[in-house]
Amino acid sequence: MRAVQVTGYGNVDKLKVIDAPIPEPKENEVLVKVKACAINNTEIWMREGAYGTGSKSGWRPEGVQFPRTPGSDITGEIVKVGGQTDEAMLGKRVVLFPFTSSGEEGTEHISEDMSFIGSEYDGGYAEYVVWPADLCFDMPLSSYSESAVFSVSGLTAWHMVKQIHVQPGETVMVTGANGGVGSLNVQIASKVFGAKVIAIIGDLEGEERMKELGATHVLSYRSDSLQEEILEVNGGQIDSVLDVVGDALFSISLQVLKKGGKFCISGSAGGQKTSLDFRTLYLKHITVYGSVMGTRAEFKDMLNAISEGKIKPVIDKTFPLEKAKEAQVYFKNKGKLGKILLLP
Template identity: 70%
Template structure:
């Protein structure tokens, strides 16, 4: 089969299109013909070494092993099954839950042996992928491309919203709102939980799109008076911040939070290190959450929200598998809105 492998740490030249054997599904696994695979920061940062270049580079103690086929947002059709799997699964159109672990229900994402597709296992930048049958869910939408927009970004956003326990009518600030996780944070907070959502982006050209997703107000992070703008629009401090930016907006986030407010972060595209005055935390009684991915129950709840129309796919552009380098390069550019999807 055709696949794209990461052969080491570095730039996009470390992505190589290769011909490798089609994987054989093992006990309890199925073979999925990949129809679409969304692109995430995770596989780019893994390639670039942003997570580290040694044992800290992956979820397992040994770190990421090369060559590796990246890609975690996988949709496709089951074409064969391994031992112990009913042949009636053949033909099912599925979306893959993106990791394995031995964690108990509700703790899958924090188990010590958590292992990620596209990092510890070969992923969806390929024509076929083998995956545990019980981690394959029915696609929430008819389109493979649209369904592939949700997996990691949607699950991460869903878990972030669960972490801060949003109440209807609260005001929630969402950073990076034009990206994958950010755009889903807008939809989940507004349409599932009934929150008043303030979206922060770079270019206000996307304001109407974000309002269509559920945001009540849209702000540019380029404003020199961003914190004051948010406080004025809300008539005071906000209840919570859902952040994927990190350092660049960290001070603003703490400045606009109310006493007893909540801050949840799942990414740091705007800087991985920051300055924190601890007095801000304890004097304002701020609760901080680190968040990544989520549980199988949350994944199922997200799929139901997609089916009901509370969450909609946001796809910016598609690329062919041969164009994986171009796709990852485009992913890092400013100005896009929504997910980038590879189609084998």
């Protein structure tokens, strides 16, 4: 089969297209013929070493074992089953839950042995992948490509919204609202949980599309008066912030939050370190949540919401598997709306 491997920490030159043996499923695994794999920050940051503070970086303390095939947002068809797997799964069109864990139900995502497909296991930048049968779920939509855009970004967004306990009518500010997680934060907060959403993007040419996704107001982070504009459109301070940007908008986020407000972060593309006056937190009674992934139950709830049409896929562009380098470079460009897909 064709596959793309990361050969070590570094730039896109570390991505190599190779010929590899088709993997064999173990007893409780299935072999999936990959039909689509969406790109996430996770595999780019894994390649760049951005999750670590030293020489090792990955979801586990020991770092990534190279070479590794990345890719975690995967849809495909089950074409072979392991010895202890129900043969009725053959031919099923599935979306893959993106990590393994021994954590109890509801705490899978914070278990110490949480291991991610595309980082600790070979992932979906390939024509075939093996995965535990019980982590393969029916696709929520008929299209492989459209069903592939939700796994990591959608689970992350769903968990973020659940963590801050969004109530109908509350105001939620979403940063990075044009990206994979951000665009889903907009949809989930507004169309599933009934919040009023202020979407923060760069280019206001995307305003109408953001409003179609559920945003009430759309503002640009390039504005010199963003803080004042947020307070003006909302008629005062806001209830919560869903952030994937980090440092660039952190200070403004804290300033526009009301007393008792909630700040949830699941990314730092705009800066991984920041300065903080702790008085802002305790004098305003602000709750801060760190968020990565979510639970299997949340994954199932998300898939149900997708199948019911409450959450729509947003796809920016597709690339063939052999163009993984170009796809990752394009992914890092600002201004895109939605997901980038690799199609084997």
